[in-house]
Amino acid sequence: MEEIARLIGGSDRFELGFVERESTPEPAMKLGIRLHLAGLSLSNTISILDRLGVERCRSTVHNWVQKADLQPTDGADPDHVAVDETVIQLNDERYWLYTAVDPDTNRLLHIRLYSTRKQAVSEMYLSELREKHLVDDAIFLIDGAPWLQAACHRFRLRFQHVTHGNRNAVERAFRELKRRTHQFSNTFSHVEPSTAENWLQAFAFAWNRLI
Numbered sequence: 001m002e003e004i005a006r007l008i009g010g011s012d013r014f015e016l017g018f019v020e021r022e023s024t025p026e027p028a029m030k031l032g033i034r035l036h037l038a039g040l041s042l043s044n045t046i047s048i049l050d051r052l053g054v055e056r057c058r059s060t061v062h063n064w065v066q067k068a069d070l071q072p073t074d075g076a077d078p079d080h081v082a083v084d085e086t087v088i089q090l091n092d093e094r095y096w097l098y099t100a101v102d103p104d105t106n107r108l109l110h111i112r113l114y115s116t117r118k119q120a121v122s123e124m125y126l127s128e129l130r131e132k133h134l135v136d137d138a139i140f141l142i143d144g145a146p147w148l149q150a151a152c153h154r155f156r157l158r159f160q161h162v163t164h165g166n167r168n169a170v171e172r173a174f175r176e177l178k179r180r181t182h183q184f185s186n187t188f189s190h191v192e193p194s195t196a197e198n199w200l201q202a203f204a205f206a207w208n209r210l211i
Helices: 002-009 026-037 042-051 058-068 119-132 146-154 165-180 193-210
Strands: 080-090 093-102 107-114 139-142 158-161
Touching (some): 026 042, 026 058, 026 193, 042 058, 058 193, 080 193, 093 119, 093 165, 107 119, 119 146, 146 158
Parallel strands (some): 139 158
Antiparallel strands (some): 093 107
16 A cells, blocks of 8 residues: 555654563564554554564554554644544544644644533634644634634634635545544444544544655
């Protein structure tokens, strides 16, 4: 897969702070993490590692992804920011995935998972986004969600109500996310919200290296 080749190409672009507690060689752990984030299932990932002489179970690779704490890097200075949310199913409950994208580069800027969507949550999300990136002078591209518009007003951020055009960048990210999770019907089963959020942030990390 082209996606896997590109992600593997950045072999030294992230560090693992937990390797001293692991018996697996660091290059094998990095390879396993990259393969899974690039689109391989856990089963296929451990199959490839097995061919390389590293026998591990599915839960081990899953734990590597969790421990790696991979997130999009800070410090972006975009002209526009597309912000939207989509539903993520955790067991029998619905959560809301908030995502911000730079539509000029398609890079994911910030991604968080919340149990509800309202103005207070939107303000919390935008506050974190402003701490991570230089977005105060950017134009925010949002849909008709009143909680997002109110949050932008709260921080005096310029925004435009856009349903297509540059907002398609965030829609593309959501489509790829749902394609990646199609094997479990876009549902995270038997996991805590923090575990699902860590996986989603790792997905964002990988997405930024594959675009």
